[in-house]
Amino acid sequence: MKMYELLKKIYPHRMSPNSPGLDAVVDILKEELPFEVREYQGGREHNGWFVPLSWHPVKAEIRKGGKLIYDGMSHPLGVIGYSRSFKGKVSLEELKKHLFHHPKFHDALVYHCDLFYKSGQKNWGFCMPYNLVKTLKPGAYEVELTTVHAPGTMKVADYLLPGDSTDTIVLNSHTCHAGQANDDVAGLVVAVEVMKRLAKRKHRRFSYRLIAAPEHFGTVFYLADLPDKVRKTFRAAMFLEMLGNDNRLALQESFTGEAEIDRAAHHHLRHNFPDYFSDKFRTIVGNDETVWEAPGYEIPTISLSRFPYPEYHSSRDTHEIIRDDKLEDSANAVLGIIDVFETNRVMKRKFTGLIALSNPKYDLYISQADPSIRPTIPADQLRWNRLMDYIPRYFDGKHTVLDVAVKHELPYHLVLDYVRRFEKKGLIEFA
Ligand SMILES: [Zn+2]
Incomplete structure (x- = not known):
């Protein structure tokens, strides 16, 4: 089902952390993806948290x-x-x-x-x-x-999509706000759509996991019951929420603000959604990032939303404030960040000394107008000029493609295309 239609089907339910309304929503989700449903008994306690009845x-x-x-x-x-x-x-x-x-x-x-x-x-x-x-x-x-x-069990819907590596990127949305569309059915339908598109790919480097759970309660008990060795495969998480209203994207950084997921998200959004804004951990929205980042877990977790919006936490939060194009942009933003993860690698040279990039056998020089004829060189051409001067030193077995794209303020996918040309010429290898 398309994102907007799915949202309209889900949000009118009377969801709460443990309720027949949530159970009905989990049934709808199972029609979209083969979720495994995990159940936690009402009244159970962990670290002072109780599963509501x-x-x-x-x-x-x-x-x-x-x-x-x-x-x-x-x-x-x-x-x-x-x-x-x-x-x-x-x-x-x-x-x-x-x-x-x-x-x-x-x-x-x-x-x-x-x-x-x-x-x-x-x-x-x-x-x-x-x-x-x-x-x-x-x-x-x-x-x-x-x-x-x-008595009754709280349901957490968990969908694992395996990749070449067991290292996993987690998407998380909450499923407990009755009768509200943007908070957070919008994040949920974006997450479902992203997983559907990832599932269609023939090849995935990483594994992906969508956890649709009641806010805090769901993830607290989900992580408490998860075997350590599974949890340790969680490399990064994205909390997706309030992604359908007409506002710019808001990126909330992970606890350190310096994880690979922070850098990937900042870089992708800067080049593709330049009006986005960002701020530190817990300063834009408060959700389950405190659970993922809790001591002993410390899973770097960013949050992507379109907060603020006036209808927040009110009955005015309906499908009428949701825009299809904003849901679509949000799904593309998440997939763009994921694509950086999928392709980002360390580069290692297989040559010594300076390579003549313009030699036809390499054909690696990015040509431009002769500066003596055209004294004003556009800023992005200057950046490519500089990149060509610097790049041989980045093939040192330490720098990643993302490091280079960030440092030189060039779009990641273009830098990736360029270094792949070095690989095709046998000059470098990806570690
Ligand atoms: Zn809320």
Whole structure:
């Protein structure tokens, strides 16, 4: 299914970290790719994290004098996540303590997920548009809120695509935000599309793994249960989120900001999506990168998003703010970064001394206008001139193609094409 269609099919579900809504989404994902489903029992503890119990609301009515004022079941965000059941008569003052609204969009619902993460807190509540909250008159309100907290397993969808090497690049998106399209069904459908395109390739140098999991809970328990020797094959990870709205790409660096994945991502985006912006670890968005990068794991994890966007964490985050071309650009950005990984290698010379690049038997000189005739040489030609002067020294068994492209501010794929010509002439080999 195409990215936009898949997004429209998934996002209206009532997902939460452990819920029938998430189970339904995992079933949809299995129609797209042969995911293996990993399950973690509700209530299980690791490092102080608890897998939430399977939760969903079944009835959520507020009445006044018998007349229905609000039905929290009318939207997946209408009941606060992990809410307890409550039945009784309350005053308006009391009721208001249990109503949550969006601070800016008075016609919209806010995403309330606090209770999942604060296992000690128990509360009940509704999300209601402020436009309705402000019309409520004093008096007694009858609340009938029924939610189910049940045993059941949290599902993590895991798809492994093997390559020549067991070294693995991980894509991760989260699957726990009810009724929201960009956060993060957009990242999920981009990740699915990238995996489909990688699966079609005849040859892959690295293995790839897509892990679609509830935010934090999913990856905490997934990594806790994964054998060390499998986890140690994870060379880098990309968290993909909020990739369909109309904004430039945002690259959030890994913890060190200096990993190969950082350099590959910066370089690819600079040359292909020049309006992108970037910032340090955890300064743009906060997701599972803290889990991947946790001590003992330390898997370099970047995050790619189109944050910020106004509809974030509200019921306005629908397919209507998603653009097909932005999803497509996002998939291409991820594949471009992956392609740097796939092809980046150390270069080693098989010659000594200076090679006459312009000799027809090598044909490695990048010709340009005679500088004495044309005194103004375009900047990129100057860069190629310089590269030709420097490149013999880079074939030292230490520099990679990416090192050279970054240093000389030239597009990676052009530098790769150029050094491949040296290889074809038998002058270098890739280690
Ligand atoms: Zn979110």
